[in-house]
Amino acid sequence: MSTAHTHHLENPDATTPPPKIELVSSVPSPPPMPDNAEAMTILVTLPPGSEGNPPHRHTGPAYGYMIRGEMIFELEGEPQRIVKAGESFWEPGGDLIHYQDGNNLPDAETQFAVTMFGVAGQPMLIPVSAEELEERRDRRAPRP
Numbered sequence: 414m415s416t417a418h419t420h421h422l423e424n425p426d427a428t429t430p431p432p433k434i435e436l437v438s439s440v441p442s443p444p445p446m447p448d449n450a451e452a453m454t455i456l457v458t459l460p461p462g463s464e465g466n467p468p469h470r471h472t473g474p475a476y477g478y479m480i481r482g483e484m485i486f487e488l489e490g491e492p493q494r495i496v497k498a499g500e501s502f503w504e505p506g507g508d509l510i511h512y513q514d515g516n517n518l519p520d521a522e523t524q525f526a527v528t529m530f531g532v533a534g535q536p537m538l539i540p541v542s543a544e545e546l547e548e549r550r551d552r553r554a555p556r557p
Contacts, residue, residue: 437478438501445505447473451533457514459484459523465515468541471506473530482523487513492554496525506531510541510549 424431450473459465459482478501486502487493489510495517496502504511506529516523531537 437499438476438503440474440476440503444474444503445507446530447506447532449533450530452528452530453537454526454528455537456526457524459514459516461516461521462519463516463523465513466511466538468510468512468546469538470508470510470541471504471529471537472532472535472539473506474503475506475527475529476503477501477525477527480524480526482521482525483517484523484525485513485515485517487511487554487556489549489552490554493556510546510552512553 465484477496479496479498481498483498484496484502485493486496488504489512493513529537
């Protein structure tokens with residue numbers, strides 16, 4: 414993550430304190446972007462203990478920020494991890510399988526915002542069949 418970005422300009426005429434801006438994450442450039450991309454931002458609220466969506470993929474990259482709660486996050490080839498409030502996550506989309514996005518908390522909601530860059534006119538979530546999951550079983554990281 415680079416800290417060389419400038420997100421604030423000095424304003425000599427300001428009469429209030431400057432904005433507080435913190436870099437939460439960055440992604441190497443250029444991220445994979447589908448042709449005919451459409452950007453959308455969604456707000457996802459998972460009930461306590463929700464398993465989230467079944468394994469799926471996206472047509473393009475997705476960038477998310479955890480507002481509250483905790484999410485179990487797992488992408489193909491990566492170990493599952495817990496994303497907590499104030500943290501971010503991203504996935505490149507395309508052929509990569511997104512295995513988990515469930516609420517890690519049994520007694521509280523989890524909420525996150527995601528900006529996705531998908532192919533216009535195609536579904537945001539594309540389910541992965543049981544047969545394909547079996548064919549690609551060797552690509553999934555060992556689970557705890």
